[in-house]
Every structure is written in structure tokens, then in C-alpha cells.
Amino acid sequence: MASLTETSLLSDLLAEPRPSTWATLRQAAETSLQAQAFPTSREEDWKYTDLKALRDTSFRPGKLEDANISEYILPEARGTRLVFVNGHFAPHLSNTSALAPGVRMLTLACASEAAAGLGSLARPETSDPFANLNHARFTDGAYLFVPKNVRVEAPLHVLFVSQQKGSDATYSLPRVHVVLERGAQAQLVEEYLGQGHYFTNAVVEVHLHEGATLSHERVQRESKEAFHITSLAARVDRNARYVCRTLSLGARLSRQTPKVRMAEEGAELELNGLALLDQDQVADTHSLIDHTVPHCSSRQLHKTIVDGQSRGIFNGKIFVHPGAQQTDAQQQARSLLLSESARVDAKPELEIFADDVKCAHGAAIGQLDPEELFYLQSRGLNLKTARNLLTYGFAAELLAAIPVPSLRRQLRRAVMARTNASDLEALA
Amino acid sequence: MSSPLEQVTSQEYKYGFVTDIESESAPPGLSEATIRMISAKKGEPEWLLEYRLKAYRHWLTMVEPEWAHVTYQKPDFQKIVYYSAPKPKEAKYQSLDEVDPELLRTFEKLGVPMDERKALAGVAVDVVFDSVSVTTTYKERLGEIGIIFCSLSEAVREHPELVKKYLGSVVPFADNFYAALNSAVFTDGSFVFIPKGVTCPMDLSTYFRINNKESGQFERTLIVAEEGASVSYLEGCTAPQFDTNQLHAAVVELVTLDDASIKYSTVQNWYAGDKDGKGGIFNFVTKRGLCKGRNSKISWTQVETGSAITWKYPSCILLGENSIGEFYSVALTNHKQQADTGTKMIHIGRNTKSTIISKGISAGDSSNSYRGLVKVQPKAEGARNFSQCDSMLIGQKCSANTFPYIEVQNMSAKVEHEATTSKIGEEQLFYFQQRGIPAEDAISMIINGFCKDVFRELPMEFAVEATKLLSLKLEGSVG
Numbered sequence: 001m002a003s004l005t006e007t008s009l010l011s012d013l014l015a016e017p018r019p020s021t022w023a024t025l026r027q028a029a030e031t032s033l034q035a036q037a038f039p040t041s042r043e044e045d046w047k048y049t050d051l052k053a054l055r056d057t058s059f060r061p062g063k064l065e066d067a068n069i070s071e072y073i074l075p076e077a078r079g080t081r082l083v084f085v086n087g088h089f090a091p092h093l094s095n096t097s098a099l100a101p102g103v104r105m106l107t108l109a110c111a112s113e114a115a116a117g118l119g120s121l122a123r124p125e126t127s128d129p130f131a132n133l134n135h136a137r138f139t140d141g142a143y144l145f146v147p148k149n150v151r152v153e154a155p156l157h158v159l160f161v162s163q164q165k166g167s168d169a170t171y172s173l174p175r176v177h178v179v180l181e182r183g184a185q186a187q188l189v190e191e192y193l194g195q196g197h198y199f200t201n202a203v204v205e206v207h208l209h210e211g212a213t214l215s216h217e218r219v220q221r222e223s224k225e226a227f228h229i230t231s232l233a234a235r236v237d238r239n240a241r242y243v244c245r246t247l248s249l250g251a252r253l254s255r256q257t258p259k260v261r262m263a264e265e266g267a268e269l270e271l272n273g274l275a276l277l278d279q280d281q282v283a284d285t286h287s288l289i290d291h292t293v294p295h296c297s298s299r300q301l302h303k304t305i306v307d308g309q310s311r312g313i314f315n316g317k318i319f320v321h322p323g324a325q326q327t328d329a330q331q332q333a334r335s336l337l338l339s340e341s342a343r344v345d346a347k348p349e350l351e352i353f354a355d356d357v358k359c360a361h362g363a364a365i366g367q368l369d370p371e372e373l374f375y376l377q378s379r380g381l382n383l384k385t386a387r388n389l390l391t392y393g394f395a396a397e398l399l400a401a402i403p404v405p406s407l408r409r410q411l412r413r414a415v416m417a418r419t420n421a422s423d424l425e426a427l428a
Numbered sequence: 429m430s431s432p433l434e435q436v437t438s439q440e441y442k443y444g445f446v447t448d449i450e451s452e453s454a455p456p457g458l459s460e461a462t463i464r465m466i467s468a469k470k471g472e473p474e475w476l477l478e479y480r481l482k483a484y485r486h487w488l489t490m491v492e493p494e495w496a497h498v499t500y501q502k503p504d505f506q507k508i509v510y511y512s513a514p515k516p517k518e519a520k521y522q523s524l525d526e527v528d529p530e531l532l533r534t535f536e537k538l539g540v541p542m543d544e545r546k547a548l549a550g551v552a553v554d555v556v557f558d559s560v561s562v563t564t565t566y567k568e569r570l571g572e573i574g575i576i577f578c579s580l581s582e583a584v585r586e587h588p589e590l591v592k593k594y595l596g597s598v599v600p601f602a603d604n605f606y607a608a609l610n611s612a613v614f615t616d617g618s619f620v621f622i623p624k625g626v627t628c629p630m631d632l633s634t635y636f637r638i639n640n641k642e643s644g645q646f647e648r649t650l651i652v653a654e655e656g657a658s659v660s661y662l663e664g665c666t667a668p669q670f671d672t673n674q675l676h677a678a679v680v681e682l683v684t685l686d687d688a689s690i691k692y693s694t695v696q697n698w699y700a701g702d703k704d705g706k707g708g709i710f711n712f713v714t715k716r717g718l719c720k721g722r723n724s725k726i727s728w729t730q731v732e733t734g735s736a737i738t739w740k741y742p743s744c745i746l747l748g749e750n751s752i753g754e755f756y757s758v759a760l761t762n763h764k765q766q767a768d769t770g771t772k773m774i775h776i777g778r779n780t781k782s783t784i785i786s787k788g789i790s791a792g793d794s795s796n797s798y799r800g801l802v803k804v805q806p807k808a809e810g811a812r813n814f815s816q817c818d819s820m821l822i823g824q825k826c827s828a829n830t831f832p833y834i835e836v837q838n839m840s841a842k843v844e845h846e847a848t849t850s851k852i853g854e855e856q857l858f859y860f861q862q863r864g865i866p867a868e869d870a871i872s873m874i875i876n877g878f879c880k881d882v883f884r885e886l887p888m889e890f891a892v893e894a895t896k897l898l899s900l901k902l903e904g905s906v907g
Binding site for chain 2 (some may be wrong): 026325335348350
């Protein structure tokens with residue numbers, strides 16, 4: 001088996017000089033990388049996800065370019081926006097003029113205080129080769145900090161734009177580091193989009209201190225030729241509440257690996273996901289909810305809609321450590337198959353080492369309910385409209401809870417376009 | 429006060445004794461010579477020897493699987509005795525009187541004496557005692573309606589064409605590490621053949637017993653139900669207490685043709701090792717049924733309470749249109765036991781249906797995992813699956829895991845999976861106790877309620893035995 005660093009993708013990437021900042025983190029990650037092989041479907045973690053196309057492509061680092069982001073500007077976040085193009089900070093597109101006192105929203109390169117925290121949640125010694133690649137070679141990213149008891153009203157918007165220039169595929173290694181101090185509250189929108197052929201390999205770290213609340217929207221609408229892999233590592237402390245929604249609409253191959261640690265008693269988590277796929281898209285979600293202490297609760301809802309020859313993969317693990325009594329963990333995975341050649345693989349897992357817990361998971365895979373279709377038809381909708389409406393409805397449950405109105409509208413429109421339900425726009 | 433939920437089992441293994449019968453054994457170790465010796469001892473035809481050798485050569489290229497959620501000291505395959513036959517005092521038994529009295533006493537201690545079994549109307553028992561089938565009852569009566577129920581060795585002699593046709597057709601020798609090992613060295617087992625249109629008038633039953641110290645037991649069971657035939661087969665197991673781990677790698681193959689059905693029930697209570705996890709059986713079993721014909725049905729029911737390590741996934745390949753697969757399981761682990769068990773339902777044909785009900789109970793320091801696969805292939809139009817996997821934890825040191833794999837490649841399929849984890853609540857116990865029901869009884873009732881969906885699938889005698897077995901196994905551990 002080819003070692004990870006021998007594949008064209010990584011050898012190109014690693015040929016780049018190693019940035020000199022964050023040297024300890026990079027060194028540790030590189031040591032892990034050297035020992036890792038390029039993942040294949042023989043490994044349990046990659047059983048359903050074929051990385052051949054990614055392995056066989058060679059990528060060049062992207063350059064800072066101008067980009068048109070007017071469509072994606074959120075009016076609510078006019079003065080709280082960081083934009084990166086091909087992994088580089090784009091000051092002319094960013095605007096952080098409306099930050100509340102004490103709130104920090106800037107690039108990692110400028111945020112000297114971020115140094116200690118980087119890699120403390122997404123650790124370089126893990127077996128995740130893509131996270132390690134990011135640790136070893138990332139150059140910049142976003143740093144967000146909300147001080148004690150500050151409530152940030154405007155959503156913080158971090159936008160990563162990728163553009164292929166010329167014939168070479170490009171790559172970027174974005175990074176987001178979020179810290180909410182005790183009792184802080186914020187909304188974060190983390191968004192990825194682009195044009196052409198490229199590879200986004202991101203690492204996101206989120207630390208919520210005691211009593212903090214974060215509502216985190218993660219929007220992946222990369223180009224249909226793109227590869228997208230993101231590792232998210234979050235830590236939720238005492239009585240803190242983390243609400244995280246991941247929407248996967250783009251990319252030919254995407255993978256999300258959210259790992260959330262319920263680190264102190266009373267922590268609450270809502271981890272939701274929606275993958276809307278067609279053509280030959282592949283979207284893979286591998287989540288871990290790690291209950292390490294008593295009295296925490298977690299809710300997870302993951303929905304997948306597959307059309308065309310697309311493939312949806314969900315592997316969600318709930319781990320309850322010894323002694324984590326009174327854990328209340330519920331997980332639901334629902335998938336909708338819309339075409340003959342689409343495919344869904346689901347593996348909801350429970351690993352429980354404490355006896356006084358309430359844990360449940362459910363997985364359901366099926367097509368649209370004929371009775372529901374009949375009901376709509378009996379009300380005068382034709383079959384096609386009825387199908388589209390129900391498909392949209394399946395997805396809309398997750399969109400309805402998005403707290404940023406302009407983003408909610410944007411995504412509803414995007415989902416309607418994808419489910420051919422545009423004629424139902426009045427309903428939005 | 430130690431609440432009833434906290435006192436832990438100290439039940440000695442009730443069936444721990446060694447029957448002293450002179451056995452004729454092969455020296456420990458595995459090589460082509462051992463296999464030739466087994467084959468020669470059994471007077472097997474050339475094709476079967478070839479099959480064994482092919483399996484052996486393939487086995488040499490394989491590595492022991494490590495994906496299961498269990499840890500154990502891997503067996504040394506060169507220390508295992510692959511053949512051990514009780515030395516017959518006479519060449520053949522005509523009646524029970526001629527059977528070695530030692531052997532009869534063993535069964536008596538097990539609670540399944542021959543006499544009682546004779547009296548138990550409707551149950552024919554084929555006893556496998558350390559690899560060689562000793563006696564078969566009711567054979568003639570069944571023979572009259574064309575049913576063949578005999579040891580596999582006898583079937584090889586008497587009905588070679590049937591054995592040749594079906595042996596390895598569901599579990600090929602290259603299937604997995606332990607199936608390959610079994611295919612190379614299997615000594616004996618049961619063979620059942622139900623001809624076209626025949627409904628077997630009684631439950632068929634086998635009691636397996638591992639007796640000779642250090643003899644791995646490698647049974648091979650083959651059950652074939654022809655068009656429109658049906659049969660219910662019971663397998664019950666107990667083994668004496670030993671300190672060295674014993675390997676058990678059986679292969680069971682079921683085949684149903686059009687409109688046929690097989691119901692296969694197991695109560696497994698082998699020695700699980702002592703409280704500290706010393707000794708106990710390694711139970712690495714491959715069980716698989718092939719619903720080959722239209723409208724055919726295979727149903728697995730298992731109550732797994734014994735063995736130190738259980739690695740077992742009774743599966744159904746739903747090939748025929750409208751065929752049905754079922755899996756009902758109760759797995760109980762206590763002390764240091766580890767179980768990784770579940771099922772695979774492979775939907776290939778149109779309108780195939782499967783049901784999975786799995787109840788796991790873990791107590792003590794044990795680990796209990798459900799691992800299952802539901803796969804709907806592209807041509808399985810209208811396939812339907814329902815799975816429910818519930819776990820109950822008793823005590824703070826045990827663990828319960830659920831690893832369901834769901835792979836769907838047909839849009840008209842409907843697959844549902846549910847899993848929950850719970851404990852016996854102090855409140856539930858309190859309710860029983862204030863009604864005057866002692867804690868031990870209350871727990872037994874709660875556990876039986878938890879397992880009800882599975883127990884009602886068991887034949888009558890087994891259901892009674894299983895209920896008793898669970899209470900026995902958990903005695904003191906709950907409370």
C-alpha cells in the first residue's frame with residue numbers, strides 16, 4: 001500500500017515549504033502523517049467512501065484572487081465578515097467594522113493569542129490523515145473569540161471561496177478556531193463555495209466554556225467538481241449549549257467528521273445534518289458524540305436525500321464513557337431514495353459503558369410515502385409537484401431552524417431549486 | 429444495604445463435570461496429515477478429502493479476523509486435538525441399553541436423559557458427543573415419510589449425492605477464517621433432509637456437548653428443505669467446566685427451496701469461564717441460511733447465555749422472490765463474558781422481507797455487542813426490513829454496543845432500524861416490592877418481559893428452559 005506521503009496529492013502538498021509558525025503542532029502532525037497510509041475502502045472508517053479520484057488528482061496551491069461574493073453577502077453580517085479566497089485572507093472582501101467590544105474576529109496569522117489553542121481539540125496525533133495534513137501545512141484561517149458574558153447579536157460570517165485558475169486543480173487548507181468564554185453567546189456561519197476543480201481540506205475547532213451558547217451553521221456548497229473534507233472538533237463545557245447544523249449541497253465528494261466532546265456536566269448538544277445529493281455526488285458524514293461525564297444530553301438528526309447516481313453515507317457514533325450516568329442521547333438518521341441507482345449506507349452506532357442512561361438511535365431508509373403522495377394528488381396537485389413538495393418538505397425541517405433570516409431564505413431557495421420545487425416558492 | 433441490583437452472580441457452573449470415557453484421539457496439531465487421518469478414520473470418499481484439503485490450503489493463507497468487539501488470547505491451532513471419538517464398546521448401538529452407561533449418566537446430569545427424551549413425545553434427538561454421533565432416535569419413524577435425519581458422516585456414506593450437492597453451497601470454504609478451518613477439519617454434525625411437500629411431524633433436536641479436554645469441536649450441520657417442506661430444528665448446548673479455553677468453530681448451513689421453511693432454534697449455555705474470566709469456550713460460529721426458492725422462509729432464534737467469547741452471526745440470504753428471513757436473539761453476558769453477535773440479511777430477490785429482534789443484556793464486567801448488516805441489492809424491488817435492537821445494562825462495569833450496517837441500493841426498499849438502551853430502574857423494582865414481590869422475582873419478571881418478543885418464538889420446552897437459564901445466569905447479579 002502506498003504510503004500517504006507518496007501519493008501525488010500529498011507529495012505535491014508536502015513539497016511546499018512548511019510554514020514556520022505553530023511549529024510544534026506541525027511537527028507532531030507530520031510525524032503522524034509519515035506513519036499513515038492513504039485511506040482505502042478496506043479501512044472501516046473509509047469502507048463506503050472511495051477516494052481514488054482524489055488520490056489520482058494532483059493539486060497546486062491556489063493564489064489570492066478577486067472573487068465576486070455579492071450573492072453570498074448576508075445583510076445581517078455586513079460588518080462581521082471574514083473572506084478567504086483559495087485559502088488566503090481577502091481583506092478587500094472582508095469587513096469586521098461592526099464587532100462588539102472585546103470580540104475578536106481576525107485571521108490566525110494576526111491573532112497571536114490563538115497559538116496555544118490550535119490543535120488542542122483537533123489533535124495532531126489522531127488517525128485522521130486529512131486533519132493532520134491541514135495541521136502540517138495550513139497557512140491561515142479565521143479566529144473568533146467572544147469574551148465572558150458578551151452576547152454577539154450579528155452573526156459572524158466566515159466565507160471560504162475557491163477558484164480554479166488555469167488547468168491545474170488547486171487546494172486550500174482552511175482553518176477556523178472558535179472560543180466562547182463563560183456565558184458568551186454567538187451565531188456563526190461557516191461557508192464554503194467555489195468554481196471549478198479544487199480540494200478544500202479544513203479543520204474547525206470550537207471550544208464553548210461554561211454556560212456559553214453557540215449556534216453554528218455550516219454550509220457546504222462547493223462546485224460540483226470539488227473535493228471537500230472537513231474535520232470538526234468541539235468541546236462543550238458545563239451547562240454550555242452547542243447547536244450545529246451542517247448542510248452539504250455541493251462537491252463531487254465531501255466528507256464531514258464532526259467530533260463533539262461533552263466535557264463537563266450539563267452540556268447540551270444538537271448536531272444536525274442535511275445532505276442533498278444528485279448526479280454522482282458522494283457525501284459522507286462520520287460523527288462522534290463523546291459523552292465523557294454525567295448529566296449531558298445530545299440530540300442528533302441527520303437527513304440524506306439521494307437522487308441520480310449519488311451516494312449518501314452516514315456513520316454516527318454515540319459513545320458513553322464509564323461513569324457518564326444520566327446521559328440522554330438520541331440519534332436519528334433518515335434517508336430518502338429518489339432514484340433507482342442512488343445508494344445509501346448507514347451505520348448508527350452506540351457504545352455504552354454506563355448503566356443509568358437513556359440512549360436510542362433510529363435509522364430509516366425509504367422513498368416517498370405513496371399515501372402522502374395520494375393525499376396531495378387528491379387535493380389537485382399533479383404527481384410531479386406532489387413529489388417535489390414532499391421532497392422539499394423532508395429537507396425543510398432542518399432549514400426552518402436556521403436563525404439567520406437571509407441565510408435561511410438563500411438556502412431554502414437553493415434547496416427548492418434542487419428539488420425542482422421552485423414553483424412552490426410562495427410557501428417559503 | 430446492598431440493593432438487589434448490586435449483588436453479583438456467584439452461580440457455579442451447574443454442568444461442570446467430566447465424563448470418563450476412553451476416547452480415541454488424534455495427537456494435537458493441524459497439518460494435511462491430520463486431515464487425511466480424520467478423513468480416513470471416517471472412511472470418507474475422495475471428493476470430501478479433496479474438499480477438506482482445499483479448505484485447509486486456503487485457511488493457511490487467511491488471518492484471524494480482528495474486527496469484532498472482543499479481546500482474547502488467540503488459540504494456538506497446533507495445540508488443539510482435531511479428532512476425538514468415544515471408543516465404542518461395541519461396533520454399533522441397536523438400542524439405548526447398549527450405549528455406554530457413563531455417557532447416559534452424563535446426559536442424565538444434563539437433564540436430558542435418553543429415557544426422558546423418549547418419553548418427550550415428538551422430539552427426536554441426535555446426540556453429538558465429542559464429534560461422533562452416538563445414537564439417533566426416531567430415525568425410522570421419520571424415514572417412513574422420507575425424512576433423513578442422521579449424522580453428517582452417515583449422510584456422506586448413505587446419501588453422498590445430497591451432501592455433495594449442498595455442502596458448502598451456503599458457506600463456501602473460503603468464506604471466513606473459522607469457516608475455512610471447519611471445512612478442513614469438521615468431524616461430525618447433523619444432516620436433515622425434508623423431501624418435497626413434507627412437514628416434519630416433530631421438532632428435531634440435537635444436544636451438543638464438548639467433553640474431551642482440549643478437543644476443539646467442529647460440527648457441521650446441513651439442513652435442506654425441498655419444495656413445500658418445513659421443519660423446526662432445535663440445538664441446545666452445555667459443556668463441562670475446564671480451565672483451558674476451548675475453541676468451537678461450527679458451520680451451519682440451511683437451504684430452503686420454493687415454499688419451504690426452516691426454523692432453527694438454539695439455546696447456548698456453554699461454560700463461560702469463571703468470575704475472573706478464566707477458562708470458557710470460544711464460540712466462533714458461522715451460521716447461514718439460503719432462501720433459494722420463492723416464498724421460502726428461514727427463521728433463526730437464539731438464546732446465547734454461555735461461552736467466554738461469542739462471535740456469531742446467523743444470517744439469511746434472501747434470494748427467492750417473496751422470501752422471508754427472521755432473526756430473534758437474546759444474548760446475555762455476565763462476569764467477563766464478551767459477545768459480538770447479530771445477523772446479516774441480504775436482500776437479493778424481489779419483495780423479500782426480514783425482521784431482526786435482538787435483546788442484549790449485559791451484567792458484571794461483560795461486553796455485549798450487536799453487529800448486524802441489512803443489505804438491499806439493486807434488484808430487490810420492494811424489500812422490507814425492520815430491526816429492533818434493545819440493550820439492558822446491569823451494573824456500572826459492563827458495556828452494550830450496537831453496530832448496525834445498513835446498505836440500500838434500491839429506492840423502493842424500506843428499511844427501519846431502532847435501538848434503545850435502558851436499565852432496570854429502582855422505581856420499577858420499588859413498584860414490584862411494594863406489591864410484595866421479592867426483588868429477585870421482580871428482576872426475573874422484568875428481564876422476561878424485556879425478552880418476551882424473542883421467547884415467544886421458541887418452541888415450548890426451550891422457552892421454559894431459556895427463562896430458567898436467564899434467571900440462573902443473573903442470580904445475585906441484579907438486584
